[in-house]
Amino acid sequence: MRRLTTIFVSGVVLTALVFFMIGCPSTDKTAVTGSGQGNEAFVPPGKHDDFYAFMSGGFSGQIGVYGLPSGRLLRVIPVFSQDAEKGYGYYEETKPLLNTSHGFIQWDDLHHLQLSVTNGEQDGRWLFANANNTPRIARIDLRTFRTAEVIEIPNTGGNHASPFITENTEYIVSATRFSVPNEYSGNTDVPIETYKENFKGALTFVKCDNKNSGEMSLGFQILMPGFNYDLSRAGKDKSHGWFFFSCYNSEQANTMLEINASQKDKDFIAAVNWKKAEEYIAQGKGKMMKASYIHNTYDESTHTAKSETLTDVMTIDPAECPGIVYYIPTPKSPHGCDVDPTGEYIVGGGKLAAIIPVYSFTKMLDAINAKKFDGDFNGIPVLNYQAVLHGEVKKPGLGPLHTEFDGKGNAYTSFFVSSEIVKWDIKECKVLDRAPTYYSVGHLLVPGGDTRKPHGKYVIGMNKITKDRYLPTGPELTQSAQLYDISGDKMRMILDFPTIGEPHYAQACPADLLKKNSLKSYKLTENKHPYATLGEKEAKVERKGNDVHIYMSSIRSHFLPDNVEGVKLGDVVYFHVTNLEQDWDVPHGFAVKGGADCSELLLMPGETQTMKWIPKATGVYPFYCTDFCSALHQEMQGYIRVSPANSSVELKANTLAKK
Ligand code: RUQ
Ligand code: CUA
Numbered sequence: 001m002r003r004l005t006t007i008f009v010s011g012v013v014l015t016a017l018v019f020f021m022i023g024c025p026s027t028d029k030t031a032v033t034g035s036g037q038g039n040e041a042f043v044p045p046g047k048h049d050d051f052y053a054f055m056s057g058g059f060s061g062q063i064g065v066y067g068l069p070s071g072r073l074l075r076v077i078p079v080f081s082q083d084a085e086k087g088y089g090y091y092e093e094t095k096p097l098l099n100t101s102h103g104f105i106q107w108d109d110l111h112h113l114q115l116s117v118t119n120g121e122q123d124g125r126w127l128f129a130n131a132n133n134t135p136r137i138a139r140i141d142l143r144t145f146r147t148a149e150v151i152e153i154p155n156t157g158g159n160h161a162s163p164f165i166t167e168n169t170e171y172i173v174s175a176t177r178f179s180v181p182n183e184y185s186g187n188t189d190v191p192i193e194t195y196k197e198n199f200k201g202a203l204t205f206v207k208c209d210n211k212n213s214g215e216m217s218l219g220f221q222i223l224m225p226g227f228n229y230d231l232s233r234a235g236k237d238k239s240h241g242w243f244f245f246s247c248y249n250s251e252q253a254n255t256m257l258e259i260n261a262s263q264k265d266k267d268f269i270a271a272v273n274w275k276k277a278e279e280y281i282a283q284g285k286g287k288m289m290k291a292s293y294i295h296n297t298y299d300e301s302t303h304t305a306k307s308e309t310l311t312d313v314m315t316i317d318p319a320e321c322p323g324i325v326y327y328i329p330t331p332k333s334p335h336g337c338d339v340d341p342t343g344e345y346i347v348g349g350g351k352l353a354a355i356i357p358v359y360s361f362t363k364m365l366d367a368i369n370a371k372k373f374d375g376d377f378n379g380i381p382v383l384n385y386q387a388v389l390h391g392e393v394k395k396p397g398l399g400p401l402h403t404e405f406d407g408k409g410n411a412y413t414s415f416f417v418s419s420e421i422v423k424w425d426i427k428e429c430k431v432l433d434r435a436p437t438y439y440s441v442g443h444l445l446v447p448g449g450d451t452r453k454p455h456g457k458y459v460i461g462m463n464k465i466t467k468d469r470y471l472p473t474g475p476e477l478t479q480s481a482q483l484y485d486i487s488g489d490k491m492r493m494i495l496d497f498p499t500i501g502e503p504h505y506a507q508a509c510p511a512d513l514l515k516k517n518s519l520k521s522y523k524l525t526e527n528k529h530p531y532a533t534l535g536e537k538e539a540k541v542e543r544k545g546n547d548v549h550i551y552m553s554s555i556r557s558h559f560l561p562d563n564v565e566g567v568k569l570g571d572v573v574y575f576h577v578t579n580l581e582q583d584w585d586v587p588h589g590f591a592v593k594g595g596a597d598c599s600e601l602l603l604m605p606g607e608t609q610t611m612k613w614i615p616k617a618t619g620v621y622p623f624y625c626t627d628f629c630s631a632l633h634q635e636m637q638g639y640i641r642v643s644p645a646n647s648s649v650e651l652k653a654n655t656l657a658k659k
Contacts, residue, residue: 244337412449
């Protein structure tokens with residue numbers, strides 16, 4: 001029943017025929033619509049889901065938190081973009097989290113997520129996310145579901161193969177998607193056509209204080225030839241100590257990559273021995289280089305983030321340090337690069353390949369020992385394809401991208417072009433089952449499917465295009481996720497649900513891992529914010545030159561003070577508002593009419609936030625609570641009066657301070 005249209009991707013791609021499915025309503029009986037199977041994904045009112053799923057919001061720069069199997073959206077976590085629902089990036093305390101060496105950046109593109117692991121298993125502590133455009137890695141605290149830290153990656157353009165992590169969260173990696181002129185040379189103003197000589201691809205290993213706070217710092221950068229590095233996975237178990245990065249454009253083209261980077265039959269997966277790199281650095285073989293990048297951290301006790309600029313990075317040249325990098329030839333324009341739960345098999349997803357290559361880690365080590373090389377690229381040995389190959393999955397589908405695992409010896413690969421998920425046996429390299437997706441699936445998610453202990457049960461396909469699946473919403477239609485039960489031999493679709501932004505990668509873990517640790521409120525007794533108002537008696541107003549500081553409290557259902565006078569035009573007003581509630585889920589909002597810079601806050605119980613408010617005209621401005629907190633929420637309001645610059649009105653407010 002499907003209409004297929006044949007198009008040419010490009011004349012040069014070996015006139016590769018790529019079939020693109022034009023969406024027609026499916027008559028497939030396994031699709032949810034009309035399956036008659038009852039709603040297996042339904043979670044009754046008042047019942048909790050079994051899993052948390054964290055799904056990349058793509059170009060929204062945020063993360064969607066969903067319950068599985070219901071697909072209910074529980075929260076949006078802002079990371080690399082301002083978010084008006086939480087005030088993130090608007091109020092003073094969170095602005096530093098969006099600072100970069102290029103200044104304050106309001107909006108970035110978030111692709112991949114990774115939950116922290118210990119011994120290769122999810123430990124429920126942190127979630128890492130990458131900023132693809134202005135390269136950064138963020139750490140989210142899973143007690144608060146808030147961004148706790150952001151580190152910028154220097155000498156990089158497009159942080160795509162990120163934030164993949166090693167088995168004990170020792171390192172989180174970043175690889176440059178766009179090779180760029182070496183920043184360390186001090187001269188990045190070079191002709192673009194000197195790509196081959198002047199552009200480098202940095203692979204960055206960001207260290208994580210995995211035993212304590214989780215705080216990140218730059219470990220080292222490996223300066224690779226100028227290719228496009230795309231995705232990566234750490235070795236596990238027996239391959240722990242290695243990291244695998246896919247790359248394309250080994251042609252080193254700098255224009256019309258669509259054609260010019262699709263010339264070669266094979267590009268590479270770079271196998272990186274990071275433990276060996278550590279040894280070289282310990283022996284003094286690394287080089288400290290000058291760089292400028294920003295590290296932002298959020299302090300839980302002061303409820304405030306700060307930014308610091310850092311100025312050097314340890315680098316290492318693989319051509320001078322034999323044994324740290326080998327190239328594995330990989331057909332054709334590889335995208336995904338995934339390692340199975342045993343750590344033995346490495347799967348490449350060649351966007352234009354007709355097979356799925358599966359490499360053996362054991363064979364790779366043997367080939368390295370026996371020096372089965374087919375030459376080198378800029379001093380990096382190229383391993384013989386056949387020597388490293390475990391097997392090829394034949395005729396798997398069109399446009400393989402990403403692979404996840406169920407821990408029972410099966411792999412699940414997404415096919416963007418033929419819009420399907422294909423289940424195959426890793427040992428035998430044999431296709432076992434295929435299920436259509438609607439449409440153009442990118443990443444897949446199996447809960448824990450990238451760890452040593454997958455939880456199995458479901459696979460989710462994250463689709464770029466939904467066409468006819470939902471009600472139309474103007475020129476742009478939603479993207480979606482589709483949930484399949486994989487507990488039996490056959491995949492069965494049991495739900496599809498819209499997602500925010502474009503879902504790229506996602507992670508899911510059992511709800512019990514996080515539920516028990518979820519923070520209920522910020523304790524007032526632990527609030528060290530320098531402008532906190534820890535009780536109504538502490539409310540006050542202060543003038544420091546042209547700055548007016550208002551220490552304000554909020555509790556059901558009033559602000560104190562709620563009348564402020566004596567502000568003058570030209571003043572900058574700082575509303576430092578503390579929510580005195582200590583009960584779970586009693587936020588107060590705070591909104592002031594007009595005012596440049598910021599005019600709304602949303603305060604969690606026990607929290608202090610600061611609004612920088614700059615009035616443009618004289619008058620009396622009302623303010624009020626924006627979050628419906630009690631029956632008298634509509635009474636929760638006040639006024640601030642702004643007088644002319646030369647007025648003699650004294651600064652005053654109705655506080656409890658003795659007159
Ligand atoms: S990517 S759809 Cu940005 Cu992870 Cu493959
Ligand atoms: Cu506080 Cu409404």
